[in-house]
Amino acid sequence: MMDRRPRLTDVARVAGVSRATASRAMNGAYGVSDDVRQRVRDVADRLGFEPHGVARALATGRVSAGGRERVEVLVVDPDPHALSAKPFYGRVLTGAMRALSGQDLALELKLVTAPPAQDPDPPFGRVLINMPLLPGAAYARRGRTVALGETAPGIPFVSPDNDGGGHQAAVHLVATGRRRVGAVFGPATPCALERRTGFLRVMTAAQQAVTVADGDFTRRTAYAATQELLARVPTLDAVFAACDVTAMGVLQALREAGRRVPDDVAVVGFDGSTLAEAADLSSVYQPVEEQAAAAVRRLLDPSLPSPGRLPTALTVRGSS
Structure with missing residues (x-):
């Protein structure tokens, strides 16, 4: 018998899964099969694990403090120097970080030259950037996904006008x-x-x-x-x-x-x-920071309406 209160890491070890997978299973997040979800919850019951805030997480779709999930910003850009050469991406991260303030969620940036064919480790939520207008790849349709710019049908998006x-x-x-x-x-x-x-x-x-x-x-x-x-x-x-x-x-x-x-x-x-x-x-x-923040807010609460399009405005300076 354990001489301390069971923790999520104990549940994950006994169930034979990673801590992140155990967190997803307990919180009802996507990326976990029904069999794994049930096994993790059975182990949690057997060990007497009582996560704080699970009811709130299940109701709102947000992970509880029991596990540090991540929001992934997936950038499709063939330019290997894109992150340093294009201020747009830094502005996206600024807006995403603002929206995640106070949340027990990590922010991860991933740069790829083409849409990935597989999704072995889906995050809590994903923001897609520069995704082609094609039928949604399987990974893009798993769980919480919002695109910056209109993309595959069925995927909510936020975009400037x-x-x-x-x-x-x-x-x-x-x-x-x-x-x-x-x-x-x-x-x-x-x-x-x-x-x-x-x-x-x-x-x-x-x-x-x-x-x-x-x-x-x-x-x-x-x-x-x-x-x-x-x-x-x-x-x-x-x-x-x-x-x-x-x-x-x-x-x-x-x-x-x-x-x-x-x-x-x-x-x-x-x-x-x-x-x-x-x-x-x-x-x-274009209000890039607000676009990114709106996308992340939609990931945190899928009941929110799709952000849609935000206004743009020409600023005239000395070049014209």
Whole structure:
């Protein structure tokens, strides 16, 4: 007989599972088979284990203090330098940490070049970033999942009004008299496609042609794309960059070509990050921190409505 109060680690050891699995089983979280869940609970009853707050956890879907589960931020990005080069991800973590304040949950960041085919150790909840618009992978449908940006049908998401942001950027360039406009768009992700659609809709309505180059949200590709635009339209007088990192490559290429910003060429980015502030870049602001916080709040309480779309707003600075 034990001479102390049984703990979750005792239950896990006797049941032959990890402490995290025992926590999931006791709290009714996903990622545990019915057989394992029943075995863990039977062992807990036999040992006299009494977790505090289990009733609250079962009612709200939140894990109790008996086990330190994790929320995983899963980033799909082929750029190996993405986490250091793109301020967006740091802003996501800031918002997620705010929403987890006071919760007995760890925050884990995982960067992958493509969606994983398997999910051997599902977390308490997962935030998906840059997930392709495809039928949901099995791991993305297990339990609590929220995407930043619209993704597979059935997966709740939170996203900025990308279409509206692209619209605002285009209206600004047309209203300021720019007539030879280029654009460096992003990859084939939902958010990038929405920005492209909003921008081109305004240009089409204004009966104004746009010279387009494809990008991938990296400075290096944007630099090469801008050189391509200048070769095709030497008198280019405006560029819309689909994110602020892209805008940095645009500005570099324009500077090296001897084109003055904004006198010769106006530049508008998208994100409203610290990069935009430092470079005096006009940029469409998206509330990334609030997006991430809203996603995590939805993970903690699935009864909340899907966060949906948050507003964007163009901030005009010296580049346009």
